[in-house]
Amino acid sequence: MKTTNVKASQLNYDKYSADKYDKDIVNSIPFHREIHDEIVKYIERLNISKNYHVLDLGVGTAITSRIIKDILPKSEFDLVDFSKQMLDGARKKMGNDNINYIMGDYSKISFDKKYDIIVSVIGIHHQNIIGKKKLFKKIFALLKPGGIFIFGDLVTYRDKNIAALNNAKHYKHLVDKSTDDKTLSEWAFHHMFLNDLSPIEDQIDWLKICGFKVYKKFLGLNTALLICKKNI
Ligand SMILES: C[S@@+](CC[C@H](N)C(=O)[O-])C[C@H]1O[C@@H](n2cnc3c(N)ncnc32)[C@H](O)[C@@H]1O
Known part of the structure; x- marks a missing residue:
């Protein structure tokens, strides 16, 4: 078994223009908007005048971090991605005020700070089982x-019939929402050959084992949002 995820060069993000990516991700990931509505509800309960340290793993073009920064403007962000193209898109949205851009594979980087909030939206599903378990431990530490830890991602289910049904609906969503066949092929290929979804039930167990x-907060088709708290 691979010990970690696919490499940046195997994914398609470096070929994507940031503007097209912003539209396609919202169209192609079912409930991308809805999980962000939940994230907003959660973040709005925090103290807006506090300087939170935030780490975003697989930041892409920073759709999620931008939303968080708008609510918590005094916060400081470390934004990680192994795609230069995506990180350039993030830079356009976030600027340079209290923002650090880190280009690299989050599973290999040794971070030297501690964080109040770690977020990852649709950014961990390329990790295999070993990769996910290791990463959850690393995030806890x-x-x-x-x-x-605000964790939104594509997931599957232990029950193979439910998994098949939700996968079929995921593909239907791609067919319904893609603007053209090239885009459809891109995202269907990605889902079929590059994604490595783990059952939501297993992932919750692995997160609980970490502590x-x-x-x-949300579960619909293959899309989930978990809020994971490291208790004092
Ligand atoms: C589907 S995009 C999601 C981006 C963003 N969070 C969003 O919701 O729009 C996944 C991002 O994770 C990045 N990524 C995947 N695995 C990574 C890894 N091991 N280290 C760093 N970045 C990674 C990809 O380059 C891509 O930009």
Whole structure:
């Protein structure tokens, strides 16, 4: 078994213009908007005048971090991606005020800070089982006591019939929402050959084993949002 995820060169993000990516990700990931509505509800409960340290793993063009920064403007962000093209898109959205851009594979980087918030949206599903388990442990260790891991991602299910049904609906969503066949092929290929989805039930267990208290905030088709708390 591979010990980690696919490499940046195997994914298609470096070929994507940031503007097209922004539209395609929202169209191609079912409930991308809805999970962000939940993230907003959660972040709005925090202290807007506090300087939170935020780490975004697989930041892409920073759709999620931009939303968080708008609510928590005093916060400081470390944004990680192994695609230069995506990180350039993130830079356009976030600027340079209290923002650090880190180009590299998050599973290999040794971070030297502790964080209040670690977020990853549709950024971990390329990791295989070993990769995900290791990463969850690493995220737990990187959080300060009381810190939160906001984890939105594509998942599957232990029950193979439910997994098949949701996968079929995921492809239907791609067919319905893609603007043209080239885009459809791109995202269907990605889902079929590059994604490495793990059952939501397993992932919740792995997160709990690390020590997280896990709250399921959204689950629809293959899209999930978990808020994971490192209790004091
Ligand atoms: C589907 S995109 C999601 C981006 C963003 N979070 C969003 O919701 O729009 C996944 C991103 O994760 C990045 N990525 C995947 N695996 C990574 C890894 N091991 N290290 C760093 N970045 C990674 C990809 O380059 C890509 O930009």
